[in-house]
Amino acid sequence: MTSALSTEHFTATQNACKLCAPLGAALVFKGIANTVPLLHGSQGCSTYIRRYMISHFKEPLDIACSNFGEDTAIFGGGANIKLAIDNIRRQYDPDLIGVATTCLSETIGDDVPMFIRTYQADHRDEDLPALVHVATPSYQGTHMQGFHGAVRALVSALAEPEPAREPTRVNLFAGMVSPADLRALRTIIASFGLTPVLVPDYSDTLNGPLWTEYQRIPEGGTPVAALRQSGAAAASIECGLVLAGAGETAGTWLHENRNVPLHRLGLPIGIRQTDRFFDCLAALSGRPVPEKYTAQRGRLLDALVDGHKHLNGVRAAIFGEEDLVAGLAGYCGELGIVPVLCATGGGDGRFARTIRRVVPAAQHDRMQILEDVDFVDIEKALADMDVDLLIGHSKGYTMARRLKKPLVRVGFPVHDRVDGSRLAHLGYRGAQQLFDRLANTLIEEKQKSNAVGYTYY
């Protein structure tokens, strides 16, 4: 394993395989009902992040900003944040404003929690939106730290103390997954008679229908009231095998401070991790897995058998967010795809361990795991490898094109296809869709390179 920046030898990051922390936080806030994200810093941060996310989600995506000027950087951002909150309230009338800091406001040392307390004190007689702050300096961690940090900030700021336990309420912290995945998870949990509270849930706000009337804030998202009740849940489920090793998450906070039992599972990708997810829900609800899902699982296994020859022994490189890569690597192991390269731009030390745990031991000596790397590192590693397939987000396209290897697009961002929001990765349906896409991609490659032009495979 190499870590590009773990030594004294400094090196530049070329074509990053990660994004900055405020993006993750902004995405989380987009998944709370009637909420406006506010980035405390310069105008560019919010505009760039909007542009980047709009290219994927293809939805209006308003993110406010406190518009630092030169004076602000000298005197601090207190006045700007106040003005920004005032203007957001007047324009959007939100239930919540999610404030994420940028590297600028963090570096000058703005005390945002104090600014928020002052604002609340100055407006104590008004019906204020909830104001939640998360520290997201982009020099500390990636967009995933921003994402998980914002989820934790929301529950720790809002979960009311000493709630009456609600035996069917389940908090789900699924991580950075697609709107289609969020929708699937919500439906799965509800099918056990449980009441799911997804934090965040941007399945409607970032994948909604056309509008008849203009919506200042797109409809959908987890209501602030549900966040306030998150301490009343019978359990929390937190997805992500890498995240499961993190000390301070939304799940651990609710466990430690509101006594909500925490189940730390992998992302439900593939057979085993999805089985574990369903087993957990069955145990929590005391109900068996609904027939609809056993049928889905049955059809999936049937498809796996029908198409197994297309995938067994195929060599794949997987890149992207730690937990998505870990989940996909595990699924690849189940299909016989050898994940010869697992790479992430993040790097918290748990990635390599996790990958080795989910991939069959027999494949370990053929597998390279790279943490805290960029696309130039990844491409360099692939130059000496014989891979059939790349699995990752669309920023890997440049590399795939040069290597002349097919890229199966997953996760975020997918800037070069129309279906980024609709891609399913999770549950048996997600596993089915992934399997179909992987197998079809390989068949298409065979057809392209085959001289006979078979019309059947």
Add this chain to the structure above:
Amino acid sequence: MASIPILEERQAQIHQKGSQPFEMDCGKHSLAGSVSQRACVFCGSRVVLYPIADALHLIHGPIGCAAYTWDIRGALSSGPELHRMSFSTDLRERDVIFGGEKKLAAALDELIDQYKPKAAFVYSTCIVGIIGDDVAAVCRQVEKAKGIPVLPVHSEGFKGTKKDGYKAACDAMAKLVGTGATDKIAPVSINILGEFNIGGEAWLIKKYYEEMGVEVVSIMTGDGRVDEIRRSHGAALNVVQCSGALTFLAEMMEETYGIPYIRASYFGIEDMATALYDVAAHFNDHAEVMARTRAIVRREVGAIMPELERIRKDLDGKRAAVYVGGAFKAFSLIKALRHLGMRVVLVGSQTGNASDYATLQDMCEDGTVILDDANPLELSKYIIEKRADLFIGGVKERPIAFKMGIGFCDHNHERKMPLAGFAGMLQFAREVHTSVTSPVWQFVPARAAAMAAGEETP
């Protein structure tokens, strides 16, 4: 319909022609919390320098600024493509505490050895000045060691607006201008400034000028090369497109090298023709240039007119909204849309100045909404009120249009086809036509209601 509130502080940047005395309160820092469509100083610099294809563009700061500007523009290169990569010093916490100079020097050292660029631009992002890095000193040191120009770009995001970023980019380029040999440059010669070769537009335009008998010494910065910029002071005339992005450099070159400049726009038939005729007029002691120009315009216009006429029949009377970065592009688009029979019901820009808005006001019909530094709520409010059939803007404006079922034409940096030049005008017309005439609009709830009420025809 729930009314969309407009902030009081924003009222002076929103006008409806004919309804009140017109005085645009523009050129201001964006209002906190307003959700401006603008970016920052860094963005301004990055946009201008991005297409220089044989230079290293190193972004000094945490990862975000580099990640979000990796290969995001259709600025084509006929040779090297170093500009399509993203380089960052990727500052971490300890760099913020102990300073990032060592890391910057090491990154430059490594990248210059690896990619052998002709020059390096080092962009400062927000925190660089605050942590006290002396970027200029590092650049001088590396320049000496490596023997290529290493140019600091003072583009800290919060230090002004996007326009200040343009200026910072021009300041950096100004250090290159005048350092190359100018022998063998013809007396009838120009630099094309403010043309970024999106979808190959600069190539189209260069071809017209060359056919006129005008040598194009450099294009700044489309399909840009460091050596061409270095010798650009040998040209007889600067032709400047784009509101202001490269005007700073043109002014500097006029002052230092006595090179006059004229403005141009390459969008739409009239403006494209004017851009050629103005250059021909400048070289009026070469009569053959004007004669050739007339022939080119006649030929090119003749080639596109039949299809434009057919497209116009479908678009006649449709309503368009335009929101772009620079006001100059808006001028051209208004004229181009008129050519297609369309009416402009909303027009705005991120960076227009008072005289730009006065011009816009003169060009527009009564009732047209004119905005400066607008936000999504304002744009939505007025495209709905004005019942636009088409919105012209960039990626951030696209979903605003689509959610309400309004056609869209991307006229920003992400476009992949040339919309400039005569051939580009035809592409533009086809783009607009493809969107506006799609049958999907009949299923859009907001428009289906209007159609049912007889307010709109399918």
